[in-house]
Amino acid sequence: ADLRRLGKLVIGMFIVFILLSALGASIMLPAALAFGPGIGVGLQPPA
Incomplete structure (x- = not known):
């Protein structure tokens, strides 16, 4: 029961x-995206 x-x-x-x-x-x-592409590139996952 404890393990569960x-x-x-x-x-x-x-x-x-x-x-x-x-x-x-x-x-x-x-x-x-709002702050601009310069910052967004590092955070955006590839589409």
């Missing part, structure tokens, strides 16, 4: 990490 709880905790943290990184990307990308 640990697994749920790890999965929960993993989901939170993915959501946070997606949120960060959605905030950083428009900001980089």
Whole structure:
């Protein structure tokens, strides 16, 4: 039972990490585009 709880905790943290990184990307990308291509090039993933 303890191992199962640990697994749920790890999965929960993993989901939170993915959501946070997606949120960060959605905030950083428009900001980089707004500030100009000079800054945006480093942050933009290839299309």
